[in-house]
Amino acid sequence: MSEDSILSLANVTHDFKRRRALTGPSPLIRAVEDVSFDVRKGDILGIVGESGSGKTTLAKIMLGLLPPTQGEVLLDGTPIAKMPRKRIAERIQFIFQDPYSSLNPRQSVGQIVAYPLYLRGQENAAERDKKARELLDIVGLSSRFFDAYPSQMSGGQRQRVAIARALITRPDLLICDEPTSALDVSVQSQVLNLLLELREEFGLTYVMISHNMAVIQHMTTHVAVMFLGRIVEMDTSEKVFQTPQHPYTQLLLSSTLSVEQGAGVPDLNVDADARRAMRDHPSYVTQRV
Amino acid sequence: MLLNVENLNVVIPTQGGPLHAVQDVSFNVSKGETLCIVGESGCGKSVTALSLLGLLPKSATRSASRMTFDGKDMITMSDKQIRALRGDRLSMIFQEPMTALNPLHTLGRQLTDVYMAHRRGDRKEARERAVYLLERVGIARAAERLGQYPHELSGGLRQRVVIAMALMCEPELIVADEPTTALDVTIQAELLRLLAELQKSMGLGMIMITHDLGLVSRIADRVVVMYAGQVIENAPAKELFENPKHPYTRALLGSVPNPSHPRMQPLPSIPGTVPSLVQKMEGCHFRDRCELASEECRVSIPLLEVGTEHAARCIKAEPETSVARSAVP
Numbered sequence: 001m002s003e004d005s006i007l008s009l010a011n012v013t014h015d016f017k018r019r020r021a022l023t024g025p026s027p028l029i030r031a032v033e034d035v036s037f038d039v040r041k042g043d044i045l046g047i048v049g050e051s052g053s054g055k056t057t058l059a060k061i062m063l064g065l066l067p068p069t070q071g072e073v074l075l076d077g078t079p080i081a082k083m084p085r086k087r088i089a090e091r092i093q094f095i096f097q098d099p100y101s102s103l104n105p106r107q108s109v110g111q112i113v114a115y116p117l118y119l120r121g122q123e124n125a126a127e128r129d130k131k132a133r134e135l136l137d138i139v140g141l142s143s144r145f146f147d148a149y150p151s152q153m154s155g156g157q158r159q160r161v162a163i164a165r166a167l168i169t170r171p172d173l174l175i176c177d178e179p180t181s182a183l184d185v186s187v188q189s190q191v192l193n194l195l196l197e198l199r200e201e202f203g204l205t206y207v208m209i210s211h212n213m214a215v216i217q218h219m220t221t222h223v224a225v226m227f228l229g230r231i232v233e234m235d236t237s238e239k240v241f242q243t244p245q246h247p248y249t250q251l252l253l254s255s256t257l258s259v260e261q262g263a264g265v266p267d268l269n270v271d272a273d274a275r276r277a278m279r280d281h282p283s284y285v286t287q288r289v
Numbered sequence: 290m291l292l293n294v295e296n297l298n299v300v301i302p303t304q305g306g307p308l309h310a311v312q313d314v315s316f317n318v319s320k321g322e323t324l325c326i327v328g329e330s331g332c333g334k335s336v337t338a339l340s341l342l343g344l345l346p347k348s349a350t351r352s353a354s355r356m357t358f359d360g361k362d363m364i365t366m367s368d369k370q371i372r373a374l375r376g377d378r379l380s381m382i383f384q385e386p387m388t389a390l391n392p393l394h395t396l397g398r399q400l401t402d403v404y405m406a407h408r409r410g411d412r413k414e415a416r417e418r419a420v421y422l423l424e425r426v427g428i429a430r431a432a433e434r435l436g437q438y439p440h441e442l443s444g445g446l447r448q449r450v451v452i453a454m455a456l457m458c459e460p461e462l463i464v465a466d467e468p469t470t471a472l473d474v475t476i477q478a479e480l481l482r483l484l485a486e487l488q489k490s491m492g493l494g495m496i497m498i499t500h501d502l503g504l505v506s507r508i509a510d511r512v513v514v515m516y517a518g519q520v521i522e523n524a525p526a527k528e529l530f531e532n533p534k535h536p537y538t539r540a541l542l543g544s545v546p547n548p549s550h551p552r553m554q555p556l557p558s559i560p561g562t563v564p565s566l567v568q569k570m571e572g573c574h575f576r577d578r579c580e581l582a583s584e585e586c587r588v589s590i591p592l593l594e595v596g597t598e599h600a601a602r603c604i605k606a607e608p609e610t611s612v613a614r615s616a617v618p
Contacts, residue, residue, distance in 0.1 A: 184500060185329070185500065186559035187558075189557065189558035190559075193555040193556055211473065214503075218546040218550060218552055221553075241548075255477070257506075259502050259503050260503075263507055265482040265507050266482075270475065270479070
């Protein structure tokens with residue numbers, strides 16, 4: 001673990017128990033296998049991979065919501081397994097994919113944004129409201145939204161509310177699971193711009209999970225590529241995007257449909273043999289010095 | 290001309306008043322042509338597709354000055370006539386393959402039902418056709434798959450089955466509403482390639498509804514851009530991407546992240562949000578978010594010819610002069 005790392009994962013493996021048949025042992029599904037990396041202050045680490053490759057399981061482990069079967073997660077050098085939930089929450093916050101289901105429809109925006117402060121219990125109601133209004137202003141929502149309800153807002157506005165809620169306790173690390181995939185492109189760029197601005201303003205570190213390679217390329221300093229629960233390639237995003245090493249990374253990049261008129265759809269030709277070869281291929285994980 | 294739609298309007302009653310979901314939308318599709326209808330959520334692209342198929346909610350009203358499929362008038366068609374057409378000569382592929390397939394029936398049953406509803410063949414013939422098509426869409430051991438249920442298949446395979454089902458009766462036009470958004474990028478590329486191949490070999494017309502401009506740039510022959518219920522630009526794909534005329538199309542293209550943008554720098558975005566369609570809006574629908582907007586944009590604006598087969602609903606989009614056109618290599 002290096003000096004300035006906020007969060008570090010050491011040989012993290014997670015197995016899910018599958019419902020067993022009538023008799024016999026319950027089979028295990030290995031969702032995440034032997035994952036190790038450091039998230040350093042100021043990084044934007046992108047995690048990409050196909051559905052079922054273990055991205056979200058890994059995010060839950062980083063948040064301390066899911067104890068790994070093996071391995072350890074360290075927050076500032078302390079194992080998070082031994083930390084109380086509230087202390088983790090002060091350092092690490094989360095933005096979910098779907099702003100339509102991540103906000104309580106029966107609470108006003110002001111209540112939603114101030115709720116983490118309420119849980120922390122250090123401020124009185126007036127201070128909480130004041131801070132919530134400040135945060136709404138920072139994420140670009142006028143204070144008239146303070147008393148509005150999520151149902152009155154568009155997807156982009158809701159995602160801003162989710163960002164305000166995540167930032168109100170001034171965490172260091174924000175884990176964003178597909179933060180813009182439910183949004184339209186014109187709104188997506190507004191939210192991405194906001195995330196970049198906030199990073200400057202609050203000195204934030206992000207872990208960003210996405211299947212949109214263009215977004216990951218634009219937004220990240222480092223990229224980890226996951227395939228069948230393992231990290232098959234990890235390096236700075238320039239290197240991963242310019243000289244992808246692992247065949248799965250290469251496949252992922254060539255299947256991305258960027259705006260290129262007349263280029264047609266790439267012929268990937270991935271058969272069972274190619275998939276097997278990708279599975280057996282060694283990983284390219286560049287550990288930073 | 291396979292499909293010809295002129296001035297299609299769809300109004301859906303809501304609690305707040307009538308919602309003008311589709312306003313004066315016109316387009317054509319020929320045999321073998323791929324038309325992409327692109328726009329953001331709520332622009333009316335899916336409602337347009339559903340109205341072609343006669344699948345609008347009961348409360349909605351549809352009107353059009355002309356709507357023909359292979360020369361037959363679709364406006365006056367009875368429900369029964371539309372039903373005979375749908376799934377036979379006109380078929381569809383929906384976004385979510387899990388909801389498009391019935392979880393209680395085997396794939397074989399669902400595939401053969403389509404065939405038997407339209408052709409007077411027997412189940413055996415239908416099964417042969419199903420096996421042939423499942424193989425065509427790249428499913429191995431097709432005959433065994435017929436006995437399986439949708440939950441036994443992955444999302445990509447399910448969507449292949451849906452494509453096979455759409456092809457059961459040799460349709461002439463396929464309407465595909467975001468057929469690959471629920472899938473991984475690698476599978477998306479495989480399926481789009483498959484669709485393009487099938488389309489070429491069978492001479493199908495296709496209407497692809499999507500919000501993904503990357504996808505549009507790869508497969509479209511012609512593009513219709515919709516915004517807030519209206520067609521705001523209609524052009525051949527090459528022309529649209531090289532020479533977009535409407536400020537909305539240009540802004541939309543600009544806001545897609547791509548490697549030519551400087552990394553980690555702000556992306557261009559469109560301020561504001563899409564207007565509500567509950568009250569009928571006079572003038573340009575995009576004017577509140579448009580940097581070129583002026584007083585003149587408050588009157589209703591028709592689609593204006595701005596180039597060869599290229600129309601845009603904007604008074605600021607000047608038609609190209611012949612000099613400017615010849616300057617383009």
